[in-house]
Amino acid sequence: MSADPTGTGPMSTEPMSAQPTSAGPTSAQPPDAGPNSAGTAPPLLEVRDLHVTYRSGDRTVPAVRGVGFTLAAGDTLGVAGESGCGKSTMALSLMRLHGGRAEVTGEVLFKGENLLTTGWSRLRAVRWAGASVVFQGAMSALNPVRTVADQIAEPIVLHDKVSTKAAEKRVAQLLDSVGIPAQRMRAHPHEFSGGQRQRVMIAMALACRPDLIIADEPTTALDVMVQAQILELLGDLVKDAGIAVMMITHDLSLLAHTCDRLAVMYAGRIVELGPSRQVLEDPRHPYTTALSRAFPTIGDPASRRAPQGLAGDPPRPSDVSDDGCAFAPRCARVHDGCRTEKMLLWPAGPDRESACLLARPERGGGAL
Amino acid sequence: MSGLRRFLKEFRRRPSGVAGVSILAAFVALALLAPLFVGEDQLDVTKVDGPLLAPPSGSYPLGTDQAGRSILALLAYGARESLRIGIIATVLTVVFGSLVGIVAGHFGGWTGRILMHVTDWFIALPSLPLAISLAAVLGQGETSITIAIAVTSWTATARLVRAQTLAVEARPFVERARVLGAGNRQIMVRQVLPNVMPLILVSSTLTVAGSLLSEATLTFLGLGNPTDITWGEMLHEAFANGAFTANAWWYILPPGLTILAVVLGFTLTGRAVEHVLDPRMEKSR
Amino acid sequence: MSSPRYLVTKLAAAAVSFAVTLVIGFVLFNLMPADPVRTMTRGRPTSEAELGRLRVQLGLDKPLWERFLDFVNDTLHGRLGYSWQYQQSVASLTMHRLGPTLLLMGTAFAISVALGLWLGVRSGWRAGSLFDRITSATALTLWSVPTFWLGMILLIVFSVGIGPIHGFLPAGGMSDPTLPQTGIEHYADVAKHLVLPALTMVLVVYAQYVTIMRASIIEEIGSPYLLTARAKGLTDAVVRRRHAVPNALLPSVTMIFLHLGGLISGAVAVEAIFSWPGLGELTYEALKIPDLPLLQGTFIVFSASVIIMNLLADLAYRALDPRVRAS
Amino acid sequence: GRAFADGSTAGSGSGAGKTLRVAMDGSGVDTLNPFTAYFNGALDLFGGIYPTLTTIDDAGKSAPYLAKSWKLSDDHLTWTFQIADGLKWSDGQPLTAEDAAWTLNLIMTDDVAGTANGTLVANFESVTAPDATTLVVKTKQPQSNLDYISIPVSGIPIVPKHVWEAHTKDLKDFKNESTPVVGYGPWVLTEFKTGEYAKLDANKTFLLGAPKYDHLIEQIYKETDAAVAALKAGQLDYIEGVNATQFKTLQGASGVQTAQAVGNGWFGLELNAGAKTRTGKPIGTGNPALADPVLRKAIALAVDKKTLVAKVLDGQGQVAEGYLPPAWPQWSWKPADDQLSKFDPAAANKLLDDAGYKAGSDGVRVDPKTSKPLNLRLGIHSDDTQDAAVSNYLVSWFKAIGINATIQPMSMSALNSDLGKGNWDMLMDAWTTGPDPTYLLGIQSCGTLPNDDGSGGNTDSFFCDADYDKLFAQQSTIFDPAERAKVVGQMQEILYQGNSNIMFYNSTHKIAANAKVSGLLTGTKDANGFYPAQSSFWSYLKAAPAAEAAGSSGKDGGSGAGLWIGVIVAVVVVGGGGVLVLRRRSGADDRE
């Protein structure tokens, strides 16, 4: 337990606490969100200066390059950003799920305990019981040769130390709660449709009543209609249970609806962080602007026959340097400072942060 | 070409592959250069005057065989025959296997199904007994051994190539080619073949390895031409002539070890190539 | 597809395979002009009339198509043809030899599979580790060894003895005739005779299984479901045992059965070297003449066993893999 | 030293009494039915378990067995054998002349029963047993070799009528495998496993003397090397027919005794001097050039038989000239010095030059009659290592006289098929024979040529010579051995000069045995150190266990078992240990 309980530290690269204090987002929380919302106790999850570097052969790929944020109990955080910007990498590193393939530095404080340095057995105890994960493709995230009941019961037996019988009872309840008849618990994953599988995944994530669910693109493989169903379900369940959620996707417009706060990532860094509606409606980073414009509003004459895009290609993680803004080559408002200055997450208005020089307070942030 | 250069660069990073290629290069050199330092006279039983089945000595670094010939000379000369049989069998196998595989994979209908059934039947046949029988039926000698190996080992290639062809054909670029106006032949040759080529390459190196072993085994079982000089034949002779009883290790170990080395060489090379060409690795780049 | 229908389809396919094998077998073994009669009687005072009589007895005077009908009839009646050199039905010859071959191949197969899969899982799970490198290198090397050669070397070292090693294992055969042929002692004796041939086969064959299993495990290692399992807090060993292995086992099982033909091939050489009185040795014997009906018979028995094993593998695969079961 | 092992041997004791363990002939046992069996392994066994009328002695002459004595009538057509009295089959039933008469009659009258030995009785008119101790054989023509037709191993075994009567119907399929097999001989077959071994018990009341061992085991070793290994490891007592290399190694090995007997067979080359049918119609694809005796003579001169003996046989054999092997000295023949074809390539070349065989540009001579180069096929048995070894020499020697020989390895079956059709130029061949040479001489007679339609035929090289045939007919009716030998000699001379069958050498018959087995060898060595030929019948009968050595090593199967189990356990432990160590090192499971 090395964390500074106030959640602020001396390191300059560290983000300002994003602990919600203002009325806006907090009001969206259910009243039973728990004592942590008061802002004095350690937050549920605090990430500081997280770096993840993949090693493959003699190449190193810095996929996450200094990410920091906090997440209170019952809070929902959306992480958006285009493909390859390091969202999954960041999420997996929280539970040290990369194995030996990646080097992870920084701090991941889960209820004050640094998960990056704690012993493996401690970590295992936290996994699933403290924080569970809903992965993207449920077909591949579920073991194809074992029954659904087996797989859901597995963490229950492991963490709650209950008998298999008792665990199965809970499995039935869980499946019921996600709208799958309990009789089907003996079925194998392939016998379910994509949407049902994702429900199974959600049931499994809830199995040990975790404090945090990390959902890594839980719906991208699904059809629009099913996608909406699943998000509704997930939203309802976590709201009822007061579980904090970190939801990852590249679809900004989806997150706006489901999450209280939004983090936009670009090239391994968070470039904008703030209450989701604000971020979407009033972006403080050119990248966020471009991203939100890419999802047209039907009926909006401005976007009729006028698709908006972002010229250029996302950088390769191996090509970005620490100096300057990684977005500069594609930015319409780029200027000299963007190429040289070190980018940090600067406060950009109440409860908002942005990594754009234009948003820096001394420049009169928010003038984007 | 950048592809080739990249391949070589990747390949060089795999020590086992480099070792395999080195072994092979050494043996190919040995085979090619054998006539330069092994005269006909050294192989002619009526002209050699070495001691019979003598252990290694100064003038015979690997000793002599029953007729007084230098084992080293036989070994060098045997490299030619052994490699030749292995490679011819492999070329036959690979050409036939690839053809069947691609055609079966490309034409889903009757053609493909029948071809695949035929392949399956051949897979069901145990290869060595079949090869033995073929060789026994076709008569003695390297020709029938080569044919026997080719006939029995094409199935693996065909299967692999077919599976890969199916995978390739399922990829959208084949559909794109079709929309651009490509016919069956053009799709098979221009789209599928380049994409199954790496697999064929890998398969062929592994097939050579298998062929060499089969050749040695068939020859050992007495289906070769006893007057040829191949490694398998040397072992056959050694075995048939009681070299074991005589504890003539210099007659028994070298041919076996050379077979081992060459097979290992091909296997290592093949696996390294396979690894370098692994499509999954390609994608992640 | 429903189970019985699946079974019927598979059985039919196997039957067709077998029929094709029969035809291939017949064509193969009747292509070559051969004079088995002179071969059989070689070195013995035999009159011309007797030779003629033998030819009739063996049906060699009949046209090819008639011989084919005879052969089919023969096979359907379980005789598999009539051996030239042993002058009895091939079926009765092979029946005698089936037991020893099954014993040898079964033992070698069981050990190889157990050893190969175990090592394969271990080395695939930690690909690139010292253990993996040693295991893989050993397996690759052993795979490259000609079976018969390895057998000969083992024979010298462990049976004849070399240098300080005294030969302590029997040089051939399946049992020591000086010992009683029943009871524990007999089984121990057979086991003792089994050591070298089985060892030879295991050493050559297990390597394949290591490679197969290792590849399967590596194939699975990146799978998201393993990530899920890890995320659940399972220990590494549990993740491997409960999640990776069952999945990796499926392709391995098929591959292993597909490689069964290789095992049989190994058996021929090994039985020849160790005088193991099985089908392989019978084949080797038949080869010398060559006794074509006998070769044809052993060939058919081998093929049939592979077909049966593949059928079983198919069914086993179906039983094991819920995905296949459903489709 | 070259020896693999210490060579210490084990006492062969096991069960009650002493056991002699011999390697069965590599061919194994095709069937235990003596009427249909062909394989030498089976014949060897029959020699031990079924009686014969006569046997042969050290010198290869016929000697009493069941028949105490025999008489030939003056018209040379009736043989009367006096059968020993009071003999009993192994099941206690009396063994009488009736059994012999029944057996011989069955072979004469039943096609199946005649499968293996029908030829031997082809000339029989009748066989009767007027009383229990008298057997009368009447022949159609005078036949001088009647005292050889029922000898152990290579002759007709007599079977118990009371057992076999029941099987005359299903003789073809009767396998005769229920043990103990009812018979009479030095041994009783008590256990038989196809492809593995035969176990026999000694007949302590055997007519010709009781075996010294209590048990005999004939075990199959498919590879002689394995047998030799077993011999050295003390798992085997006796091997017949090791090859030159094995023999040489065993000669130096401690605890092993070795012996060579003069050969009972020849090894040589057959030339297709013009294959034709009985009516003289040419058949086959043989090269016509070989019809020229000059060419054949030149070929004979081009072969250095001494080198073959020295290098292929490693000196373990003799240069052969005559057709019949030295094992039967009564028939041996040698060419006179002036007739002798000595190795002389120069002379061969001169012969060919003189006959108009001009060398082409590639050094291959051209047949003046057909103007085709002398390209000759050299067929060899692919499974015969001697064929392979010798053919390499021949090709080189033939090249030296302008003949291009191409080696064609063929399976026995293919070779025999081609041979009968005349589709060959030169063939490597080898034959062995028992003491009676009639059959071996017979296959060179015109009567064995095939019919016009290609059927029939039992010839060996399409040799056909009227004078030879006359002598052949004559020799079988001569009852004075010396007289007969002279005729046989003349026949061999004709063969020698015909050069259709060029004899290369007679390789010795090589035996290796555990040094503790005594009494194996009889006869006296000749100048070359070779013993006279002996049959396995006598060897097994006369073999005696050496006196129990004090403090025997006790390294036999039983106690060896502990050792091998130990070693396997050790290997497993070491291997497993290594794995465990590696596992440990790879770290605890507290990581992923």
Next chain:
Amino acid sequence: MTLEVRDLSVVYPPRGGVGPARAVDGVDLRIGDGEIVALIGESGCGKSTLARTLVGLVKPSRGQVLYQGTPLDYSAKALKAYRRHTQLVLQDPGGALNPKQNVFDAVAEGPRLHGLKDDLKETVHDALTRAGLRPPEDFYHRYPHELSGGQQQRVVIAGALALNPSLIVADEPVASLDASVRGEILKLLLRLRDDLGLSALVVSHDLGLAWNIADRVAVMYLGRIVEQGTVEEVLLNPRHPYTKALLSVVPSGAEDWRPTLLSGEPPDPTAIPAGCRFHPRCGRWAGASAADRERAACDRRELPVLAADVSGAACHLLDLDPPATDVSNAWENA
């Protein structure tokens, strides 16, 4: 008028014990000259099948594809000729390029196959330029894996353009691309239409895409077109309950956004319900009064195939309503 389909059906034969799949089950559709039509629908509703049928990759089980008024001829030669005019652009640009072909060869593939080798260099240069890969020479020798997803898709489009087609069928051309790149590709399509007068059928499940570029839109459900019309008509004033549901799940900035979720699983073309194929999931049907249900008889009464070119929706329940009022005003203030 460029391309028209009449009463088109595609039935896939039974597979693995599941009955035949009626992937496309009666479709009339017309793509006029220089028109961009968007085909919208849920996964598995038969969009791709229809698209593939249009370019002759799938032979219809019933109905016709007419190009310039003449029915398609499925002989190899005729198809080849047809494919000079009609090109397909696939969803996954990475997969649509042969990894063993560099950019030049990939673009030149079409002209080569058609024997247009004369000014190949120029054609390729041209096509790449038009597809926005500038300067083209920089790309010639690159292999697909050396390109970003957006660039790959441009190469695919260039490959189609190299044949100077008059119609491009784009099957989910941006589905696998990042949101930021997506707009660029759509811009390109629009520009091509404007510059070259290309007609296009764009297949997607994304209504926003239709809004972005299409002139007309057709909404497909379970093998049928259930509603079609101009983009404004259909998207701003949807009439079919299915279209409404689809529109509702598009996340909007609206505070009170609440999607109308369809119950049940995605529809299955091997078991098409009788009557209106949408009725089992139709909220309106479920909520309708007994009398209305009796009148509409959605569960029994077959619907006619919606005619091409006519704006309208195939729904029995529409007969119950007065013509829908303009509901688009909600968006006006957005």
